[in-house]
Each structure stands twice: as structure tokens, then as C-alpha cells.
Amino acid sequence: MKRFATRRSALFVLALGLIVYPLVVSRFWSVTIGAHALILGIIALSLIFLAGYGGMISLAQTAIAGMAAYAVAILTVPRLPQQILAIPDEPHWPAYLAVAAALLIATVMGALFGLIGVRSQGIYLLMLTAALGVGFFYFAEANYDFLGGHGGIPEVVSPIGYTSQNPAVFYYISLAAAVALYLGVRYLVRTPFGLALQGIRDNPRRMRALGYSVGLHRIAAFGIAGFIAGVGGVLTVWYNGSISPGTVDLTRVIELLVIAVVGGLIFPEGAFVGALAFVLVDTFASSVPAIGGFSFRERFNTLIGLTFLLVVLFSPNGLIGIAQDLTARLRRRRSAPPREPLTESLSRVGRDPASAHADPASEP
Amino acid sequence: MTFDPVQFVTVGLNGLTQAAIYFLVASGFTLIFGLMRTVNLAHGSLYLFGAYLGWSVGAALGKTAEAWVVAIVVAFVGMALVGFLMQRLLLGWMAGQDLRQALVTIGLSIIAADLLLMRFGGVIYQFTPPPFLFGSTSIPFAVSGQYSTYRLFLVAAAIVIGLLLWLLLTRTKLGMIIRAGIDDRHMLSALGVDVPRVFLLVFALGAGLAGLAGVLGGSALSISPGEDARYLLSSLVVVIVGGMGSLGGVAIGAVIVGVAEQYGNFYWPYYAPLVTFGIMAAVLALRPHGLRGRPA
Amino acid sequence: MRTRRMTLARLLAVVFVGSLFAGACQVGGGGEIKIGGLATLEGPFAVPGQDSFRGMELALDEFAGPKDADGKWTVAGKKVTLIKEGSDATPDVALAKAKKLIEQDNVDILIGPLSGDEGLLAIKPYAKQNPEKTFLNGSSAAQDTTFRDPAPNFFRFSTDGAQWQAGLGSYAYDVKGYRNMVLVAEDYSFPYTQVGGFMYEFCDKGGHVVQKFWTKLGEKDYSAVVSGIPAGIDAIYVALGGADAINFLTQYQAAGGTAPMVGGSITVDQTVLGAQANIPEDYILGTPSAGPIADSNDEPAWLAFVDAYQKAFPDGLPSPSLFAHAYYIETKAALLALKEVNGDLSGGQKKFMEALAKLKFDTPTGPVSLDANRNGIANQYVTEVAKKDDGSLYNKVVSVTQAVDQTLGLGADSPYLAQPVSRDFPACP
Helix, strand or coil, X not given: CHHHHHHHHHHHHHHHHHHHHHHHXXXXXXXXXXXXXXXXXXXXXXXXHHHHHHCCCXXXXXXXXXXXXXXXXHHXXXXXXXXXXXXXXXXXXXXXXXXXXXXXXXXXXXHHHHHHCCCCCHHHHHHHHHHHHHHHHHHHHHCCCCCCHHHXXXXXXXXXXCHHHCHHHHXXXXXXXXHHHHHHHHHHCCCHHHHHHHHHHHCHHHHHHCCCCHHHHHHHHHHHXXXXXXXXXXXXXXXXXCECHXXXXXXXXXXXXXXXXXXXCCCHHHHHHHHHXXXXXXXXXXXXXXXXXXXXXXXXXXXXXXXXXXXXXXXXXXXXXXXXXXXXXXXXXXXXXXXXXXXXXXXXXXXXXXXXXXXXXXXX | CCCCHHHHHHHHHHHHHHHHHHHHHHHHHHHHHHHHCCCCCCHHHHHHHHHHHHHHHHHHCCCCHHHHHHHHHHHHHXXXXXXXXXXXXXXXXXXXXXXXXXXXXXXXXXXXXXXXXXXXXXXXXXXXXXXXXXXEEECCXXXXXXXXXXXXXXXXXXXXXXXXXXXXXXXXXXXXXXXHHHHCHHHHHHCCCCHHHHHHHHHHHHHHHHHHHHHHHHHHHCECCCHHHHHHHHHHHHHHHHCCCCHHHHHHHHHHHHHHHHHHHHHCCCCHHHHHHHHHHHHHHHCCCCCCCCCX | CHHHHHXXXXXXXXXXXXXXXXXXXXXXXXXXXXXEEEEECCHHHHXXXXXXXXXXXXXXXXXXXXXCCCCCEEECCEEEEEEEEEECCCHHHHHHXXXXXXHHCCCCEEECCCCHHHHHHHHHHHHHHCCCCEXXXXXXXXXXXXXXXXXXXXXXXXXXXXXXXXXXXXXXXXXXXXXXXXXXXXXXXXXXXXXXXXXXHHHHHCCEEEEEEXXXXXXXXXXXXXXXXXXXXXEEEEECCHHHHHHHHHHXXXXXXXXXXXXXCCCCCHHHHXXXXXXXXHHHCCCEEEECCCCCCCCHHHHHHHHHHHHHCCCCCCCXXXXXXXXXXXXXXXXXXXXXXXXXXXXXXXXXXHHHHHCCEEECCEEEEECCCCEEEEEEEEEEEEECCCCCEEXXXXXXXXXXXXXXXXXXXXXXXXXXXXXXXXXXX
């Protein structure tokens, strides 16, 4: 009873903090830290949904978000850049229509990627989605008919104008989207579809024997993840006020993976915790004074790589995993056994079907 | 663009040159994966590191023809050592956890890319191959009747190295062990082979090949940050198309991808990446394990 | 599950409370002027980027020096700090760093960026969203950053890429006698501008550019281009960055190519002329080029500038690049205007911006002033590659075009300026 009350009050404090946040901090903190973390978190959520509940690590989520971003940019920008050759007049679609089209494209492309990789498992799928995701980057760089090539498409204005001019409103939009998608994922994984997906993650052979269509479930999961990433992509293009291939290059793909792993690959909350941690480190690394000539501001990537490496080596469940362990240790009590790290469970799947069994710590 | 048969031939030659480099890099990648199921996503970093190392040695020795040969050897040995250490100190402890190993290699590649950037900067580095490889050779059907000598050498080198690898795999005891391991790892250890030692050797060999490719490829196309990503990606595509663990598959995959890329860039520049990825998707649809691959 | 949510709640609560404190602790520097410097420190323009910061520091030392113990300069009685950020020639990163400088570091004046796309696609829109801060250019030289729909608070004293090519098209046609050319250039706004500047004159004289090859920035494999260059052309206009140029020229030579070259402003620079490149000397001697500076300029102002640069930066480049020069001029402009308004940046920096717009001063390469779009009017040099007595190669001044404006003297109604520069415009096949 007491635990229930403290949990409730903690959530209440969190909700209050999130809502009051933009009203007390500067524009930079609302948008460049707050909204940015929420948006990255949304795209990371799509990755974690596929990885944690579907057992499929997709490095193509950045690209799918990028596709949605490009769609919104092309359909709504007041003036297309000179380089775009195949579109003679600006489409000038209204925002709601452009967003709907972008989300549709993201969902369909997600499902398509899922189809391409439907017969691939584990590490092979990771390689495949990496190739597809970075392939989109090369395509965006090369294509001058529709995508504007190297320079991309600038001066994309959101329905509320440039987002840095309306920090609080944009923050709330991002927050609403993030909360809605987070709750949506939490709900979805308890539905028959979600449970089937987790079953497929743990033992596809058994599910197939039970009559479930493994392929269709995977493709559908990729489609849903595509939708989530698409929302992130729409918010990204509004956040940046432009879109260019740099938003979807290999560095960004890896960044997303780092966010998901550091946050905790099997926890949807991990997406947002990881994104926030990343954005904070990114911002503050430049303020850390150089230690013996080694400047963190410039060697930011080494810092990120080291953190990532340490997390993978010592806490494959990321920050949330660490928090879980700490809390359990502090209370000297374990409410539920900790989830097996994804990296371990995925390695067993498909290798020795007789021994692969359902995760002991399944959702209550 | 009007079709010019001479240009067509030259572009084809360009494709073969590209294929040669892809083959050299991806052969190491596929050996490591085929035997150990380790996806070494730091493979591109090994290419770049080897190239930089080779360049530094070559420059220190005065950029002569001999220095260039030394550079190649140093790149191979140096990266073999790095690969050995990676397997010994990090990856060997995670045997069986493919995903975790892949993530570790990603972490290493991030750090490596940044440290290499710090040490060598964003500048483009060029190699100095021996003078007799400079300039052009007469080739009957190429544009202006000439083609770059070094590129022809590169294709020849790739073929020679490919043959050496094939001989290694088919005619030596080590090669037999490796092939057996690719087929069935567990049986191998049951037969009393020192599996960890074989893994170390193969990882070192694969890494060394990447370093070697760095100098050879860098001599044709120069090196700078970003090459690691490029060659990692092409290794992935080549191996997906050709099939994991198969040397023949890598050769076929490299030729298909290299040639398709060059023709795509030349005749359809705005959509060229789609050609490569279309091929990849098509192969996966028909043969999910690649053209010459086998199910895990 | 409850544990997880609770720890999440606690974690986020702590972080948010912490950031609230941090956000509230953002103290604005009263009485201090913060200048943000943005240049590329990664990618193909890493070396020019470093030189850009050298140019800035040179100007600060000269007009706001000396540095005090904290590393701050002084102008009009106020302390000046310089905060540097590095980009990588992509608009994305330039925008992110500009946001960091303006919104997190609270700089008053932003000087940068280096590369054309960064200026046109990132900084110009961002400047429009921040009308109360002043943005001065670094060396970015895309035409439309100021030529069409400019931002009222963006000032470019350093001239654009087309201006940099003033005199070159005529030189290629009249003196070199070229009639049919092809061009190889990177596919983004700065090379479009350079090509435009060259072609305005060359096409006007009656020359033909029969084919254009647009390549990726940082491209290493020019085999497609080399294979596609038609036979029977007089010369190739190469508007690639130095590093890309080395790659292209080496591969062109190796494939048996013999057509001579006309160079863009960053093409025949120190990297290409230096011993590092494997390009035969007899090919490169005599290559004409044009730009805002020239190595062999013997005017006293330029010599003094080179001298100051070499003294201040013994491990810098042998001679200041056009990037150091551009950033130097821009920083000097900012400091002169600050002195004029006595450091008064109040009221949305109105007075400061007015002072900037009217500023005229002398640079190491002659006088500079601004036109109605706040774009610079300055001298430009046509050069040719020549050999010194000691055997090293350098760019010799052939002619100086005085006071070139953004229309290159053609006037704003010229048909050449009717459309923005792009891959297909101007065209004279």
C-alpha cells in the first residue's frame, strides 16, 4: 500500500515536471534539449519496440524517419530548392494531409523493409537493415530528381511556424506524441498481436507449429515501427526546419542504436532515458574543460563510443537495467527477476530450438 | 546519354577495379563471419586504420617504391595484430553472443573513427605506388585507348590473393579446419581442435586482409575519414549478396556489386544506389542466405 | 514492472530538477561581448577550417588585443570572448552548432560558416529566425545567400564565389584561346556559384561548355567522369576543392587524359601545388585561376598580412589561405563596427547593424564596402601557376579586377542573373 502511494506520487511529480518544464526554462532547454530528446526518443522507441518485443534489431529506423521527413518537406515547403528537377511546382499540401502521407509512406516502407528481411534472423537482420538504412542515405545524397541531393530541402516551416520561435507549443506537441506512442506501445504488447509477437521472438518454431504466421507478424511489427519512426521523422523535419542527407547518415544510425542500447534495449522507457542522456552529454561535453590536452568537446564521439562499449560489456540492459539493479539492491528485495539481456536471449534463439524457452520474467 | 561502346567497356573495367577492392575487404569479413558467426562491424575501421598505418610507414621511409611494399606488409601485419587483440581481449569472452559481439565491434568502430580523426585529421592522404605502376597502359577498347595501369594491377592483385586464399582453404590443414568450422563449429571442438586458437588466427587473417586492402585500395582512391563507413557498408552488401562464409561467394558478390555500382553511377546517377540495393533485395528474396551461402 | 516504472520516474525527476536548476542558472554576460566562430573542422574542409580560426584570432589580436590573462580581448572598453564550434560542411551540423552558439552560449555575434551549403541552407534561414543577433559570414560563397531574399541581419564582407571568378572567363577565352570546354565540379551551391561566375564571361564571349560533370563532395572515384569526358575539347574547368582536385587530376592523368585545366578558387591551392600531389609539373604549369587573394601579391598591405600570419602561427600554412583571409576580414568588420557604436548592442543590435551596413575599410587585398544586400564589393585576382627560382610552384598574379560587385559588372538586369545558379544554369552548350 505504501509502495503504491510512493509510486503514484513519483509519477505525479514526473508528469507535473514534464508539463511545467517549458514554462520555467529557456527556449534552448525547451526545444534543443527537451523536444529534441523527446523526438529522438520516439525514433528510438520504434527500434526498441522491434528489438525488445519482436527480437529484431533494425538499424533502418533512422532511414524510415528520414523518409517521412523528406515527404513532409517536399509536400509543404513554400519553395523547392533549385536542385530538385522532377517536381516543377511546389505541391503546397496542407500540413495534416502531408503528415498523413508521410506516416503512410513510413509505415509502408517499414513493412517493405520487414518483407525484405522476413526470412533473416538476429545478426543477419541487423546487417541487412544497416545496409538498407545507410543505402537510403546514399540515395538521398545522389538523387536530384526528388530529394535535392547533398543540400536537401531547406526552409521547411511547420504549422506553428519555425519551432524555435514557438518553443513551448512545439515542446507540448512532441510531448503529446511521445506519451501517446509510449502508451500505445505498452498497450499493444498486451494485445493478442503483441503477445504473439513476443512468442515469435522467443520461439518462432513453436509459434509456427501453433499456426501463427511468423512472417506476417514480423512484417506488421516492422510496419508499426515504421509508423512510430515516421512520427519522429515529421517532428524532426519541423525541429530542424530543413532536411538533408546528413540527418540519416551512418553517424545518426549508430547514434540511434547507442541511445537504445544505453537506455535499455528491452524497455520502452529506455528510449527516452537514453535520448535524454545522449542529448545532455552532447550539450555538456562541450563545456567540460580539456583534461591534459584531451578535449571532450572535440572528442565527443570517443566519449560516446566508450560509454556504449562499457554499457554493452557490463550492463547490456542499459541505464534502466542499472537503475533496476540498484533499486533492487537498495530494497534487498526483488519484486521480479530481472529481464535477461536481449543480447543473450537473441543469441540463443534459432540455435538450439529444444532449449529456447519463454522468458521467465514475462509481462505480468 | 548516347550509348558509346568504348565508354561501356571502360566503365566495366572501372567496375572490376572496384570489385577487386571490395573482394579484398569483404574476404576477411566473410571468413570471420563464416567461422565465428561474428559480424565484425569494425571491419571498415580496420581498412582505414591499416591504410593510415601503411601511409605513415611509407612516408617515414621516404615514399619510395620499396617503402610502398613495406607499407603493404606493415598494414597487413599491423591489422592482423589488432584483430588478434580484439578477439583475444574482447570478443573471445563473448563466444556465442553474436549480437553482443556485433555491438562491441560497433563501439570499437566509433572510438576508432574518432581517434583516427584526431590523429590524422580530415585531410585526404595519397599513396605513392612504384613508378612503373603509374600512368596508363594501352587497352584496345577503352576510352582514349588507355586505362590506368595501377587499376589493372589492382585487379590482378585481387585475383592472385584470391587464389592464395583459395589454396589456403583447400590445400592446407588449417584451411581444412576452417572449412570444417564453417560447416559445424561444435563438431570441430568435439574432434579435439583448439577452437579458440583457430578463431584467433582467422580473426587476425581477416583483419590483416582489411589492412592490406586499405593500402592497395587507398593507392587507387586515396583515404580520408568516411572510408571506413563506405567499405563496411560495401562489405555488408557484398557478403549479403554473395553469401556468408564462402570465398567464391565473395568473389561473385564483389563483381556483381562493383560492376553494378559503376554502371549505375554512369548511366543512372540519380538512382544509382537503388541498383545496388535492388540487387541485394532481389537476392534475399530468392536466396535468403546469399548466392553461395548456407543456412546457419 | 513497478520497480521499473518507479526507478524511471525517479531518474527522470532527478534529471529534470537538475536541468531546471541548470536552466535557471543561465547567466547572461552583462558588459561582455561574446563572438561565436563557426568553421568546418571535419570532412574535406578540415584544414581550411583551422585556418579560418587563425584568421579570426589574427583580427582579434590586431583590433581588440592584446589578450588578457583569461584569454579575452577588449573592444570599446568591453571584454570580448571567442567561442569556437566546428561543423562538417553539412547544413545539419552547421545549424546545430549555430543553435548551440546562439541559444546555449548566448553569443551576440556569429561569424561563419565556411562552406556554401551551410551558409545558404542553414545559417541564412536561421539568421532570419533570430533578427536580434548579428550574423557575419565566414567564407561561405554561395550566391543566393545574399543575392536573393537576403536576411537583414546577415553581412558578407568576403564576396561570393562568382565574384571570385571575375576576369577568368574572359581570360580563358581571349588569352588562352579556349572555345570548347567541359566542367567538373562538386554538386552543391558553392561550385554552382563558381561555375556561374566563370560561365557568365566565358559564354558571353562565345565560348561553349559542352558537358557538365557534377560530382559528390569528397568523391574519391572519378572513373565515371574520366570515362565520360569527350574527345576534342580545349580545356577542362575544374572547380573542385583541393583534395578532390588531386584525386580527379591523378585519375585523369592515369587514364591518359591530356586536356589542360582552368581552376576554381580553391582548386589550385597549396595542396595541389605542393610536392605531395602526384601531378606532373608540366601539366599544371600555366593553369589559370581566380580568387579573392593571390600568393604572389606584392602590395604592402598583403605582405604585412602574410608576415603577421606567419609570425603568429609558425605551424600554420606557409601562406594564409583565402579562408583565413575571409574570416579575418569579417572579424575585422565586426570589431570596427563595435568600436564605432562603442560596444552598444542594445535594442536588438540596431545601431551595430547600421554601422556594419555602412562600413568601408581597407583589407589586405584592397578596400571593401557593402552593397544593398549587405554583400561585399572588393578586388579579385586572376592568377596563373608559375615556378619560382627554387623550383616550387605558386600562383602568379596576372591581373586585378577592381571593386567587383555581385553582378560582376553585368548589372542586375542581365539575363545571366535572371535565374539562380544551379546545375543547369547558366548554360551554353
